[in-house]
Amino acid sequence: MSFDHLQEAIIAMKNPTVAGLDPKPEYVPMHIRKECYEKYGETLEGAAEAIYRFNCGLMDALCDIVPAVKPQSAYYERLGWRGMEMLERTIRYAKDKGFFVIADIKRGDIGSTAEAYSDGWLGTTKVGESTFSSFDADCVTLNGYMGSDSVNPFLKTCKALDKCAFILVKTSNPSSGELQNVAAGNGDTVYGLMADLIEQWGAGTQGKYGYTVAGAVAGATHPDELKQIRARMPHSFLLVPGYGAQGGTAEDVQYAFQDKGRGAIVNSSRGIICAWQKTGKDGMDYQEAARNAAIAMRDDICRFTTIE
Ligand SMILES: O=c1ccn([C@@H]2O[C@H](COP(=O)(O)O)[C@@H](O)[C@H]2O)c(=O)[nH]1
Numbered sequence: 260m261s262f263d264h265l266q267e268a269i270i271a272m273k274n275p276t277v278a279g280l281d282p283k284p285e286y287v288p289m290h291i292r293k294e295c296y297e298k299y300g301e302t303l304e305g306a307a308e309a310i311y312r313f314n315c316g317l318m319d320a321l322c323d324i325v326p327a328v329k330p331q332s333a334y335y336e337r338l339g340w341r342g343m344e345m346l347e348r349t350i351r352y353a354k355d356k357g358f359f360v361i362a363d364i365k366r367g368d369i370g371s372t373a374e375a376y377s378d379g380w381l382g383t384t385k386v387g388e389s390t391f392s393s394f395d396a397d398c399v400t401l402n403g404y405m406g407s408d409s410v411n412p413f414l415k416t417c418k419a420l421d422k423c424a425f426i427l428v429k430t431s432n433p434s435s436g437e438l439q440n441v442a443a444g445n446g447d448t449v450y451g452l453m454a455d456l457i458e459q460w461g462a463g464t465q466g467k468y469g470y471t472v473a474g475a476v477a478g479a480t481h482p483d484e485l486k487q488i489r490a491r492m493p494h495s496f497l498l499v500p501g502y503g504a505q506g507g508t509a510e511d512v513q514y515a516f517q518d519k520g521r522g523a524i525v526n527s528s529r530g531i532i533c534a535w536q537k538t539g540k541d542g543m544d545y546q547e548a549a550r551n552a553a554i555a556m557r558d559d560i561c562r563f564t565t566i567e
């Protein structure tokens with residue numbers, strides 16, 4: 260689904276936020292872990308099953324108020340194939356619940372390999388005479404610092420299948436400036452050049468709301484850069500991580516939005532999925548805690564930004 264679908268879901272729920280599904284086994288409440296470990300053992304299989312059940316419970320609690328989820332592949336990869344199976348099942352469950360699914364994979368490689376990643380995460384894979392969908396996400400995150408041939412296969416799939424991608428521009432981590440803020444001549448920066456490249460890569464694919472299939476990642480933790488990126492990328496939808504656990508605030512993320520609160524979505528992962536750890540109730544209330552945290556985040560951001 261292209262950014263038109265994401266924008267429409269945001270408007271319908273009046274909520275420009277995405278819940279990150281970044282589950283570690285220790286984030287899963289004990290009653291779920293216990294059930295799974297009893298059945299599957301205290302093993303990778305038991306941990307993967309616990310994580311899947313936790314994800315489903317979170318999505319049940321959030322599906323009428325949060326438009327999108329963003330599973331981060333790393334948390335599933337660390338459990339091997341059992342984790343990847345649960346990621347595929349999590350994406351399927353999310354889509355059945357009506358969520359827009361952003362697979363946070365940050366891939367980037369030579370063209371032929373990028374094509375394989377693109378088939379797996381967004382498109383289809385041909386085996387003999389048959390064609391299969393694997394992860395079938397609506398959207399992925401990409402690392403475009405290898406250049407256009409590392410993202411073009413994804414963008415081609417996005418155009419063909421009405422999907423979209425967020426490409427790293429200015430990331431939220433503390434050391435992102437080591438490369439991204441390096442001067443690139445004429446007062447420009449490396450992240451500034453990346454912003455221009457992404458606008459070029461997406462050209463000609465604007466949808467109903469004016470956004471191309473090539474969106475951008477800009478962290479909440481660098482509000483000055485976020486403001487510049489928003490102005491420099493008028494046709495790019497922004498994914499803004501770093502709110503909450505990394506210190507980004509509603510005041511900081513206000514700069515990501517265009518007129519009518521359009522063109523951006525703000526992520527929180529630990530702030531939502533670990534909210535139960537702050538209620539002192541052993542995790543029996545993890546759904547209510549996640550829902551309350553998601554509502555608080557929405558209301559916090561909407562103090563500065565009205566969604567129309
Ligand atoms: O610049 C970036 C790009 C991606 N991320 C991802 O977002 C979430 C943030 O999690 P929190 O728990 O809300 O801090 C995580 O999946 C990162 O891999 C990012 O933080 N910054």
